[in-house]
Amino acid sequence: MRTPLVIASAVLALQIGAAPAQANQEQIVAEIDAIVAKLDGGEIDENQAIEALREAIPRPGNFPTRVVEYVVPSGAGGGSDTYARMIGHDAARIMGRSIAYNNMGGGGGQIALAYAVNQEPDGYTVYGTWAAQIIQCAVGGYQHCVATEMVPVIQNQGATEAFFVRGDSPFETWDDLIGYARENPGRIRVAGAGAMGDDELNVAYINNELDLRIAYFPFDEPGQRFGALLGGHVEVLYGTIGTVLDLIRDEQIRPVLLVTNEGSPEIDAFVPGGGTVPGAHDVGLEFPITRFRGIWTVPGTDPEIVDYLHNVLYASSQLPRYRNYEREAMMHLTRGYRNTEEFGAYSNRVIENLRPVLKELGYIE
Numbered sequence: 001m002r003t004p005l006v007i008a009s010a011v012l013a014l015q016i017g018a019a020p021a022q023a024n025q026e027q028i029v030a031e032i033d034a035i036v037a038k039l040d041g042g043e044i045d046e047n048q049a050i051e052a053l054r055e056a057i058p059r060p061g062n063f064p065t066r067v068v069e070y071v072v073p074s075g076a077g078g079g080s081d082t083y084a085r086m087i088g089h090d091a092a093r094i095m096g097r098s099i100a101y102n103n104m105g106g107g108g109g110q111i112a113l114a115y116a117v118n119q120e121p122d123g124y125t126v127y128g129t130w131a132a133q134i135i136q137c138a139v140g141g142y143q144h145c146v147a148t149e150m151v152p153v154i155q156n157q158g159a160t161e162a163f164f165v166r167g168d169s170p171f172e173t174w175d176d177l178i179g180y181a182r183e184n185p186g187r188i189r190v191a192g193a194g195a196m197g198d199d200e201l202n203v204a205y206i207n208n209e210l211d212l213r214i215a216y217f218p219f220d221e222p223g224q225r226f227g228a229l230l231g232g233h234v235e236v237l238y239g240t241i242g243t244v245l246d247l248i249r250d251e252q253i254r255p256v257l258l259v260t261n262e263g264s265p266e267i268d269a270f271v272p273g274g275g276t277v278p279g280a281h282d283v284g285l286e287f288p289i290t291r292f293r294g295i296w297t298v299p300g301t302d303p304e305i306v307d308y309l310h311n312v313l314y315a316s317s318q319l320p321r322y323r324n325y326e327r328e329a330m331m332h333l334t335r336g337y338r339n340t341e342e343f344g345a346y347s348n349r350v351i352e353n354l355r356p357v358l359k360e361l362g363y364i365e
Contacts, residue, residue: 025339028311031056036318046320053094057311060304063123064097071127073112075105083293084128086325087156090316109133113144121300123309126153131198131291134347138354139196139363147351150296152344154310156317157326158336159290161198162255162267162277163190164237164244166229174257174283177236178210185213189234191225194218196363198289199238202259204357205288229253240291241267242330248272257283259290264333288353292336294343310340 035056039049070088074080081103088099104112112127119125129146137145163174171177181188192199195218203216217234219225222243229237230252237244237253247253248271255277258264262279271277280287295313297306314337316322326332338346358364 025307025310025341028057028307029314029339032311032315032318036315039319049319050090050093053315054096057094057308057315058304060123060302060308063305063308064095066124067098067100068092068095068123069119069125070099070101071112071116071125072101072103073105073109073128073133074103076103080128080130080293082325083157086322087295087313087316089321090319091312094312094315108136108142109146110136110143113146113149116296116298117144117149119298121298121302123297123301123305125298126309127296128293129296130293131289131350134350135196135198135201135289135354137347138351138358146296147344147347149299151299151301151306152340152347153295153297153306154313154340155292155294155338155343155346156313156336157291157293157331158334159259159292160241160331160333161238161259161291162241163257163259164229164239164253164255165235166232167251167254169235169254171235171256174278177256178212178283181212181214182210186215188212188236189215189217190236190238191217191219191228191234192238193222193225194220196358196361198259198287198291200361201289201354201357202287203238204361206285208357208360209285241333245330258334259287260334261286262334266333288357289350294338306340314339 032053035049035052038044039046044052070084072081072084081101084101088101092099104115109129109132113133116125116127127146127150133146136142137147165171165177171180177188190203192203200216200218203214206212207214217228219228225237225239226244226247228234241255244253248255251272254271255267258267258277258279260279261281263277263282264279268276297309317337323332355364
């Protein structure tokens with residue numbers, strides 16, 4: 001939590017129309033938050049907020065003077081593409097320059113990454129990632145690794161996944177489920193999205209951590225996963241909350257554990273019947289990887305430009321358009337923000353945490 005002194009300093013800086021000298025990311029974030037609070041409180045309108053953000057965010061020289069390219073490592077219309085365009089909309093307004101979206105699908109992001117790493121380190125190329133590309137770094141053998149070959153800018157989205165059981169399941173709690181799994185090895189089956197994803201890796205982590213034999217079954221299509229749970233072919237579904245809202249509302253399924261560090265009061269209020277859905281730390285777990293989306297830039301980019309990109313993208317993530325997008329997709333349940341330093345450190349920590357799990361599954365030696 002930021003201290004009142006920091007916030008007061010930020011407000012003072014706004015009043016005089018300039019950011020503090022040599023302000024760091026935390027100070028600028030405090031200033032951005034103060035502006036957004038004024039917008040939310042009706043003291044200023046959105047156009048005034050954009051102008052205030054331009055004043056508050058230090059600009060490195062005259063950057064940018066032209067269009068910024070956002071490399072999206074997937075086709076148009078998918079989750080990563082939607083994220084890019086939502087975060088980019090108000091970022092472009094703050095910068096006063098357009099953002100061009102370059103969709104380059106294929107190779108699990110490797111085609112786009114191969115392109116991005118070879119661009120000029122001038123700040124005019126940014127690259128979006130999701131958790132699977134960090135898994136590639138841990139597995140090794142890929143042409144490129146984003147965590148070692150690109151510069152982190154910001155993480156904006158965090159995990160909104162959970163373990164679900166059927167509404168009429170005898171397992172009322174996560175502890176009930178784990179107790180049964182311990183007494184009946186191999187009898188608990190989990191449906192997930194595919195092989196070598198965060199779902200399979202986190203199930204393997206649970207098995208290793210708790211000495212269990214929970215079985216993992218990958219399905220290509222969401223409908224297949226949902227059908228497997230509802231039809232009784234598996235006991236548990238590992239899925240994203242936003243994709244199963246109707247099933248939760250209809251009480252066909254219910255979450256028993258969030259794949260986040262802490263529980264979320266917002267999901268507790270959303271789930272019928274009341275009660276509390278625990279997070280990983282609540283049950284003594286720390287999953288080696290959770291889903292996220294974030295943005296990187298080309299190695300060698302001036303740190304002042306990296307800071308500027310971070311600050312602009314953070315500001316965009318706090319404005320109504322982006323926040324409404326996250327809320328509609330139930331991505332607001334956890335705070336997914338990590339600043340430049342935190343995002344880089346987290347990505348490298350995930351790589352190290354995944355290696356023993358990947359080895360146990362036979363993906364690496």
